[in-house]
Amino acid sequence: MNINLQKKSAAQAAVNYIDEGMIVGLGTGSTANYFIEALSKKIKAANWHLTCVTTSTKSRQLAESLGIHVVSIDDVNHIDVTVDGVDEFDPQLNGIKGGGVALLFEKIVALSSNKNIWIVDTSKKSDKLGSFLLPVEIIPFGSVQLFTKLSQMNLKPQFRVDNQNQKVLTDSKNYIIDVDISHVSDIHKLADTLKSLTGIVEHGLFLDLCHTVIIGGEHIEKIDR
């Protein structure tokens, strides 16, 4: 089964975790988009009343265009389930997110969720995190100084740029620096170090946050933490 069909089948399987009346977190990215589409069909078919919060402007626009009721995260006191994609995950269900620059809102929503489900195709599975560059969201002020610091830490930083070579801006108007963590053995220690650096808003290491991964394909595989 090709990658897009794998993503779609994982997204469809995740709809089974949703029920009438829930508050649902909607992730960002191509796989999360399949989930938003599948969920909107289910809401219409079952005549459900769901409340959703989104993790990016793009997801909010898609969800609203499909008739999904979206509120601000500040209008809910908890989220029952969040369904999101991931760029790479390991056997402990730790992951790297932020390939689509949404990591900050995604992490805030994940931390407020009682259950986090990642929907993936088979290419996302990894024995050790680091094949995918780790996105780090930083404020523009002093970003070159922070870039130098990350170079000195041997993380081979690169500013994320668009096809006009302009620095990509997140929904919060911050920059993304992608770093190479392929040589890092202690990802928890790295996560703490990155959080301690002034100017870094958040990083894309999602550790101990995911409860279930659904891998799409002819046979859907579910892995629980």
Ligand SMILES: O=C[C@H](O)[C@H](O)[C@H](O)COP(=O)(O)O
């Ligand atoms: O910032 C974007 C998110 O973390 C995405 O969930 C992640 O990049 C996976 O995206 P996709 O489903 O398109 O591979």
